[in-house]
Amino acid sequence: MTLRPPAEAIAITGFMATGKSTVGRLLAGRLGLELVDTDEMVEARAGCPIPQIFAERGEEEFRDLETAAVREAVATPGRVISTGGGVLLREQNVQVLRAAGPIVCLSAHPDAVLARTAGDETRPLLQVEDPAGRIRELLAAREEAYARADYHVDTTDDGPEEVADRVLRLLREDARARWHVGARTTIPLRLDDAGYDIAVGRGLLDDLGSAVTPERDGHTAALVTTDRVGPLYAERARASLRAAGWSVSVMTVPDGEASKSLRVLGDLWERMASAGLDRGSFVFALGGGMVGDLAGFAAASYLRGIRLVHLPTSLLAQVDSSIGGKTGVDLSAGKNLVGAFHQPVAVVADVATLSTLPDEEMRSGLGEVIKHACCFDADMFGLLERRRDAVLGRDGATLDYLVARNCQIKAGVVEQDPREQGLRAVLNYGHTVGHALERAAPDWELRHGEVVAAGIVAESRLAARLGIADEETARRQERLVRDYGLPTAVAGVDEARAMQALERDKKIVGGRLRLPVVPHIGTFRMVEDVDLELVREALRSVLV
Numbered sequence: 001m002t003l004r005p006p007a008e009a010i011a012i013t014g015f016m017a018t019g020k021s022t023v024g025r026l027l028a029g030r031l032g033l034e035l036v037d038t039d040e041m042v043e044a045r046a047g048c049p050i051p052q053i054f055a056e057r058g059e060e061e062f063r064d065l066e067t068a069a070v071r072e073a074v075a076t077p078g079r080v081i082s083t084g085g086g087v088l089l090r091e092q093n094v095q096v097l098r099a100a101g102p103i104v105c106l107s108a109h110p111d112a113v114l115a116r117t118a119g120d121e122t123r124p125l126l127q128v129e130d131p132a133g134r135i136r137e138l139l140a141a142r143e144e145a146y147a148r149a150d151y152h153v154d155t156t157d158d159g160p161e162e163v164a165d166r167v168l169r170l171l172r173e174d175a176r177a178r179w180h181v182g183a184r185t186t187i188p189l190r191l192d193d194a195g196y197d198i199a200v201g202r203g204l205l206d207d208l209g210s211a212v213t214p215e216r217d218g219h220t221a222a223l224v225t226t227d228r229v230g231p232l233y234a235e236r237a238r239a240s241l242r243a244a245g246w247s248v249s250v251m252t253v254p255d256g257e258a259s260k261s262l263r264v265l266g267d268l269w270e271r272m273a274s275a276g277l278d279r280g281s282f283v284f285a286l287g288g289g290m291v292g293d294l295a296g297f298a299a300a301s302y303l304r305g306i307r308l309v310h311l312p313t314s315l316l317a318q319v320d321s322s323i324g325g326k327t328g329v330d331l332s333a334g335k336n337l338v339g340a341f342h343q344p345v346a347v348v349a350d351v352a353t354l355s356t357l358p359d360e361e362m363r364s365g366l367g368e369v370i371k372h373a374c375c376f377d378a379d380m381f382g383l384l385e386r387r388r389d390a391v392l393g394r395d396g397a398t399l400d401y402l403v404a405r406n407c408q409i410k411a412g413v414v415e416q417d418p419r420e421q422g423l424r425a426v427l428n429y430g431h432t433v434g435h436a437l438e439r440a441a442p443d444w445e446l447r448h449g450e451v452v453a454a455g456i457v458a459e460s461r462l463a464a465r466l467g468i469a470d471e472e473t474a475r476r477q478e479r480l481v482r483d484y485g486l487p488t489a490v491a492g493v494d495e496a497r498a499m500q501a502l503e504r505d506k507k508i509v510g511g512r513l514r515l516p517v518v519p520h521i522g523t524f525r526m527v528e529d530v531d532l533e534l535v536r537e538a539l540r541s542v543l544v
Helices: 020-031 038-046 050-057 059-074 091-100 110-117 131-146 160-172 204-211 230-243 262-274 289-304 315-321 351-356 359-376 378-386 388-392 396-416 423-428 431-440 448-465 471-483 495-503 532-540
Strands: 009-014 034-037 079-082 103-107 151-154 185-190 195-201 219-226 246-253 282-287 307-312 326-331 334-341 346-350 512-517 525-531
Touching: 009 020, 009 091, 020 034, 020 079, 020 160, 034 038, 038 050, 038 059, 038 079, 050 059, 059 079, 059 091, 091 103, 103 160, 110 131, 151 160, 185 396, 195 204, 195 396, 204 230, 204 346, 219 230, 219 262, 219 289, 230 246, 230 282, 230 351, 246 262, 262 289, 262 326, 282 289, 289 307, 289 315, 289 326, 289 334, 307 315, 315 351, 315 359, 315 396, 334 431, 346 351, 346 396, 351 396, 359 378, 359 396, 359 448, 359 471, 378 388, 378 396, 378 471, 388 396, 396 423, 423 431, 423 512, 431 448, 431 495, 431 532, 448 471, 448 512, 448 532, 495 532, 512 532, 525 532
Parallel strands: 009 079, 009 103, 034 079, 103 151, 195 346, 219 246, 219 282, 282 307, 307 346
Antiparallel strands: 185 195, 326 334, 512 525
């Protein structure tokens, strides 16, 4: 399964008199999108009707105006675009429309077109002695161009309402357009010794019991959450689980990184034992990355391992930390120094929970999203550049896509390297410098996504210094980090402590470092022998 960015536009095209404007208007109304008509845009730009453009300026100039209208139409996301009948004759129009979303081509029998255009003097191409012959000639000339549309709908025998219904059914199946009309995505993650599904959608907590069913009525489970997330979502999750036959004990821990400690872990073990959890029991981790790490390690270690389900409610957890089986707690010497790989049996990401996520946590999660885009997906990187306001405004279609696509990327890497012994190292892009900043900040005050973002800036500069990437590739990454309100440099971090933390990086062997870099947006390369002094310089470049 390939997930593509959500449709920024749905194009309705085809031959004249096939119903493009009427069907486009009906479709836009049903999807709650804006309708724009390129013919109307051309007339507004030219200051005169299309027949006059043809008569006074010629068809070539009309086509130039039409191409400009197409580009203008797709510049604003969330539109149905009704185009002129010849718009697909130009390759650049096809590419622009296809990049924005699905292209639907309407057609009709030549006799139907003739009947619908009889006496219509606004059709400059049909002002000839033999309009029927001209229609057949034009259709033959455009057959190859029309064939390039994604979908074809014959309107000969159906009215506009019926045609709109047929088009809508097609769009519901489209990998891009479906984000406008609602969808649930299931991403399989398959491993040699285990496997699980990652479900992404809205309202999934209310349907949790049917997604994760108990083996018997009264099957025991711990629902581990925090004192901030619990009041928002714990009762919904518990009610759904109980309705399915689970016996659920809610176990709440204080919100914040301080709960990832041996003390809180020990208390959680005691509560699990008091609740009667046995080797057949489940742990459901409801919250952000901290809860996933803590509850995951509790599940990995209690009775030498019981089953785990992640219910991530932060963007960072949904796109990254809930996938891959890494669990752990912190020691005073550093983060995640005690832990285990323990794969969940399911991940259920209810994107609707992001509506209550504080803005600063939302931005932190976007640090990992940007990392994935840099290394794996140039299209997603471009979407992040174009649709900043939609992302930060938490547009539903855009967030649904971003969560699902990032889950797909992370799952694909984990499948190939479940225990972080090879390819999975690419997920550390931005993390070598980022972890040094995180460890050196007073009281761990920098969020994970913030230091990853600053690390991306530093490591992109390092790639340019090494001659692996050009300066523009580094600048694009820095601009994207800045545009999302993430730090391109950090203040208040002690340089000596940061350098000391950098030199403890587990990837350093003999003063040299194995590091992922981005040669071009959407690609990565592992560099096996990076001089540590160059990494120090990159780190210094983001300290202020």
